[in-house]
Each structure stands twice: as C-alpha cells, then as structure tokens.
Amino acid sequence: MGRYNYTESEQEMLKVQKMQEEQLKELENSIKEDRRDGENDAKELADLRKRTEALLKECGITPPPKKTEMYVEPKKKISKDEIPSWKELADEANEKYPEDIALEDLLTKEEFQFCIDEVKRINDEFSQKTGIFNKKDMSFLAIATALQTARWLIIQSLCGDLGQTIDGNSRLAHNAKSIKDEVNSSNKWFQKKFESHGHCESTRSYKSWEQIIFSSAPYDTTVGSPNLGINLEGRYHRYKTLGHDPVLGWIFGTANFITDTCTLSDFSSYNIARHPTPHFSEPTNLGTIFYEVFDSTKEDWLRLPAGIFAQAVHMKSDVFTKLGLPVPVLGTFSESLAGDLYKSQYDSLCLLKDIAIVGQQASWSILINMIVGLVHGIFYNPKTDGDRKLYEVRTRKILCISNALASAGNIAYAAATENWKKLDVGGILVTLYRLFTDINFMTRMKKEFIEHEMDKVLEKEIKELNSYFE
Template sequence: MGSYQYTAGEKDVNKVLKYQQEQLNDMAAQLKQGNASLVARIKDSEELLQSLGYTLPQAPRKYGENNAAVPVPVTESWDAIVAQAEKQVTDAPELEDFLTEAEFQQAYRDLERIDEEFQKCTGLNTTDTAVLLVAAAMQTLRWVLTPKIGEPYDPSKRLTDKEGDAHVKKYKDAFVEKHKRTGSNPGGWAAEKKSQGHRMRQSEGKTWIEIIESGVPYDTIKGTAALGLGIGGTNHRCKTLGHDPILGWVFGTANILTNTMTLSDLRTYRVEKGYVQPPLIPLPLLIEETAGRIQADPHLLPAALFRQAVHYASDLFTKEGLPVPLLGSFHETLAGELYASQYDFLCFARDAGLESASAVLSILINMVIGLLHGLYYNEERDGERKLYEVRTRKILLYANMLSAAGNTAVAAFTKDAKLLDIGGLVVTVSRLYTDSRFIARAKEEFIQQYLDEEWRRIEKDADDMLYIL
C-alpha cells in the first residue's frame, strides 16, 4: 500500500491514468517498430534515387503551410473514459505506479514553488501591518471597556418573597375574572367537577381555577428529607426543573397539571397533601398523565402555562432568583455553587447581553477594518482582488487572535475569570473557521490556475510536435 489515501474520485483518476499509460506504452512500441521500418524504407529509397542519378533535397519539406485547419478531435465524456478504464484495470493503482522518485521530488518542488508564490502574493506589507495594528488596538480597547461578567445583580432591584407574591396576585385575579363563567360572562370557562363525593372529585385533579389560585407543586419541601433529596428552602429552585427558566415551561407546566415535582436529574415524585411522596414516577408515565389532563379539559393547559409564567414573575426579582437555565441538568454541582453565590438568571441574562453586545461590536469593528483595508486596493500593484481579499482576511484573523490572546493572558495573570471576553472569543473562533476556509479555497484556486496554465503550455508543445508549421 502506498503513502497516500485516495477518495473514490481520485481512485477513478488513477485507473484512467493507468489505462492511458498502458495505451501510450502500446502506442510507443508500435511507433518505435513502425519508425524503424520507415527509416529503413526511406534509406532504401534514397539509395535507389541516388543510383538513378537523382539529387536529394538538403532541407526537409515544410508541411501545413497551405493545409486546412486541423479538426478538433471529439473527446468522450469522463464517465465513458472511466468505464473503459475499469474494464482494462481491475486492481487499484496508486501514484507510485506512474511516477518515479525523481518525478515525485519534482512535483514536491513545484508545489513548494507555487506555495512560495502564493505567500508572496498574499503576504502582509507595511500598509497591511499598520491596518493590523489598528484593528488589534480597537479590539483590545473594546474588551478593556466592557464591564466584568459574573457580578452580583443590583440588590436594590431585588424583592422579598412576599413582595413577589403580592406583585403577581393582581395578574392571577385578573386572569380568573376574565375567563370565569358567570351570569355576565356565559361564554367563560366552566370550573365545576363532574363527580360526587370528596374523594372522587379529588381524583379528577384540579380545575383551571384551582391551578391558578393554588401554589405550584415543585415549591414543596416537606417530605424531601425523608427521601434523602437534599432539598431545602435555599436550594430548591436550582434542584427542580420547574424553576429552570427554559425547561420549566415543559416540566413545570407538566408538574402543575399532574401535581408532581421533577428534579434536575429527571426523577419525578408525586405531591399530595403538601408532602413529596414516593414512589418515583417514570418519565413516560408523567407524559401520559400530562396528555390525559390536557385532553380531559382544554382549559387546563393555558391555565397551567399562565400559572408557570406567574410563578416565574414572582421568583425572578426575589433575593434567591431563578437558576441559570439548563445548567442544573448537565452539571448540578456547578449550578448549585453558582446559585449559592447569588449568580442567578438575572445575572446570566445581564452577562449574556453584555457578551452579545461585545460580540456584535467585535463584528462591527471587523467590518470597518475590512472596508478600510479595501480602500487601499490597487489592481496594478496588488494583483487579483481575490488575493487581496486573502490579505484582508489575514489582517482580521491576526487582529482578533492578538486581542483574544491578550484578554486570556490578563484573565490568567490576575486569576479573574470575570475579565474573560467571551463574546470576542466566540467571534475569534468563528473567524478561525471561516477565514481559514476562505484562505484555503483561495490557495486551491491559485494552484488550479497555475496547473491550468501549465496544462495549456503542455498542450501547445504537443500541438507543435504533432503539426509541423
């Protein structure tokens, strides 16, 4: 097996090359044999002409001066050529089957020469370096002026739990008043149970009004100690999915409909008479019960969603707040540590906004620098626009990398992770991907253009050999 790995298309090319090599070898042998015979006949003819007293011409005749245009041969399609090659070549030929060691070395030297030419055409000059320094300075100034992340939320904007409950009570009352069926609102939602007897009515579950007016089941703490769940008043929000700002819309709503509590590890327990009680409820059963409740009364789902939204509103600005979304499901320990240090959803949302703004500003700086560098383009001096664009991409890429490296070094030296410019780092990583691909494609086109020119030269040489002008 050779030194190279080949794609399916490259294997087809190798087969065609092998097939054509065999054809050329056969043609060369036939030409050699025919040429020897022709030379002998010419020699015999010349000797005969001389014996008859004819004088032979001293210069060869020129052909093609008055000939009609040579017709262009009609070539077969590539698929047809591959099909012919596959009939004749049954193995899997490799480059080592066609090229000698000297030819390999020549190919490597050609590649190095093309690479040096590409680097020469796309290397940064004095003007490019000046633009690069300006870009790096602007990117660095951006993250220096960006506020730290991870700071506590302004305590003056926090509410107590009672203030939070009072804040949303009016919304609950307004929702019930709007949808409750009364004499003045006969088209409202019915809230009566069908069964007779207290236990039978309990088995029906809560009505939509009871869902709105009662507490959410995932706030329950009683009974968790006996189950060893490690849930208390200070950490129950980061341990239950009903409080997750994203997952809560699914699990919190399902818990409200089924009177259950789902933990961050997806374990679900029933909540009855104010206590969390065993046994565990499998996730498929929770989904089945939720679907059953929704089908039983179409008003329960909008009521549960509203109750979930109201609970978010009551907890969001309180001292404990809501946990960072999704984190508890992937790393409960880290989520608990952040929550204990009062880093909650409000802090996360604020920092996400800061980093988003930082990323947008980084992108805008890149756009301005790209436009600025484009103003210096001169076709006579800089050559093709595509190659000049490679220089622009290099400037932007190097500037973002210098800024990111400086930011990371400062954060590491001060041991303060809050100084990390996450938005800028994301932009830098994206540029590493996009700019590297752009430069690689430009280099590939440069090499292909060189090969095309070389092939046209070879074609011209072949024409000159075949048709004596």
C-alpha cells in the same frame, strides 16, 4: 511500493497513463523504424539516380534537373468519435495492469524534481501575492489589533466582568408584600377575564382552573420530602425542582400546577397532598402526570392556559428575589454544578447578563472586522495589488491575525491577573470563527491559484492537441 497512497480513481488514472506511455513508446519505435527504412530507401534511390545519370551522359543525353520541392502530406484531422471513452480506457488498463501502479513507475527522478520545483514556485508566488508584509497591510494590521484590544478593555469597564453574582440589595425577599400583592392582582385579573367560563368542578378529582391559579406552587413544597429520602435543601430547593427551571419550567412547572405534583431535576416526580398542609405524599411518574394534564384539559380546556398562567406568575414572582431562579437546564445534566452556582448567588439573571455582555463583545468585534475589511477593500489597486480574490486573502489575513493577537492579549491579561472573569469570551468566539472560516477561504483560494497556474502550463499543449480533432 511508492511513497504515496492512491484512491481507486487515481489508480485508474495512473494505469491509463502507463498504458498510453507504453503505447507512445511503441509508436515512437515504429516511427523510428519507418524513418530508418525511409532513409535506406532514399540512399538506394540516390545511388540509382547517380548510375542512371551516368548512363544518360554516356549516351549523350542530358539528365533532367532534380526537383527540390518536397511533398508534404496535409495534417489529418481525427474525429472525436474515434476517441475511446474513459471507461473503455480504464477497463483496458485495469486488465493490462492488475497490480497497483505508483508515480515512481511513470516519472524519472528528474521529472519528480521538476514537479516539486514547480509546486514550490507556485506556492512561493501565491505567498508573495498574498503576503501582508508591506507598509499598507501592516498599518491595517496594527490598527485592527489596537481597535480589537481597545474594544475588550472598554467593554469591560462599561459592562463589568463576567460571572457577577446577585446583588442582594437590589433584590426582594421571597415573601415580600409587593410580590404577594402582584401575584394576587394577576390571579384576580385572570379570574375576572374568564369569569363567564364558570367554575367547572371536575368529576374526576382534578383541580379546577380557579384552583390552579390560586393554589400555591406545588414544587415549592418541601414538607414530607425527607420521609421519601429526598433532600431539597430547604431554601435552595429551587435548583432541584424543574418547575423553577426558567426553560423546562414552562413544561414541567405547568404540568405540576395542573396535577399538584413536583418533578425534580432527575425527572423523578411526586404527588403533593394539600391536606392538612401541602406535603409530599407518594411517588408518581411523568407518564401519569402528562396523561392527567391531557385528561384534565380534555374535561376543561381552560385548565391548560390556567396552568401556563400560574407558572408564568410564579416564575415572575421568584426571578427578582434574593435567591432568584437557577441557571436553566444545567441541573438535569449536573445537579451538583447547578447547586454550586446557585448557592454562590449565580442565578438565571446573572446568566442573562453574561450572555448580554458576551453578545456585546462579539457584536462589537464583528463590527470592527467589517469596518477594517471595508476600508482595506477601498484601498485596493488592481495595478499594484493584482487579482481581487488574492487581495481578499490579504484582507482576511489581517482580520484573522488581528483578532488572534487581541484574543491572545486578553487571555494573557486574564491569566496574569488570575481573574478569568475578565475573559473576552465574545471576542474569542469571533476569533475562533474567523480562524475556521478564513483558513478555509485561504485554502480554497490557494487551490484555485495552483489549478490556474497548472492550467497555464498545460494550456499550450491542450491547444495543440485540440488542433488534431475535427
């Protein structure tokens, strides 16, 4: 049992190699035997010549001089058609060696050591040609690391920390007069826009398009929910209702407006009765809600645009209030986490601000990498730096290491201050991306380099082999 594991194709190669090795040994033995026979024949001929020359001299005849020219048979060319296909060789080898073959069966200890030494030589040569422990590359590494570190420090001072919560002084109360006036103005604009469409009262008890835009948001209702075992937590009800979700609200909130329903973050739904005041009446389901949306829109197409418009107006009226809108989608996965964030005054606008900060962190990090990479490329000298691809490996090493050092410094800073809001999330993401892509690139370049060096070793042998074929 060898020390290595082999694939099926590798086993085929080993078996073919073993078979050809044995064939070569047989050929060598045959040549040696022919050579011995030839040497024996030559001795006999030489002895015969001596006796013949002696007889001729006794008879007074001068023997002819020896010919020193040797006949050299011209090298025979082999037709490539005579070469068996790989499948034929593999089938023959598999039939001859049904058991597995290991490299140890083919190579001697000395040959193994030669291979190991050769691989080490090539690896050392690659490391030497792609190493950055020189004055130029180390200077670039220091500058790149300094720029990346300065970047996250400056962005923090300009944009602030991540995770900033709602500033109550800059937000409006949910019932502020300016909000109500804007909602009324928007609704009247829509009504006037489609005044010619007419009221279109429903024959199936659905809300008309005017009722949709002028009615209050059904998912703002909390009255009656305790009777159904639902705790909407009063003023914090927004994180529990999908109509208030900045993303999912466009689907579920619109449907709720059209059908007078409320869908919660666990996707359970309830009908909202309007008389005498809006309140939870009975459970329903999403299938029924979406069918009613379809059926109502089929009766009057304007009800769907009216529902979307009403949803847009309501979300706009809520987004800048003191409680804002919850972080999108999170409530459907973890209502408790969504609730904790929302109650701690972290809403969708806070998330957007954080996304903008992370985006700036990442974009500036990428820009610095581009500039450093470009300038380092300008300093390329083919005479001293060798192959351009190997020089690019050095460039990527500089970028990868500088990003990693800057990110490590940021993480250490955040840990030391015990303030994880100071994390350079965008820069760390860029670092992780570079680690993945740059290591892949360097691995690919190393593989190509090794293959190229191995090809150089085999080039002479391949050229000699090719000379035997027509």
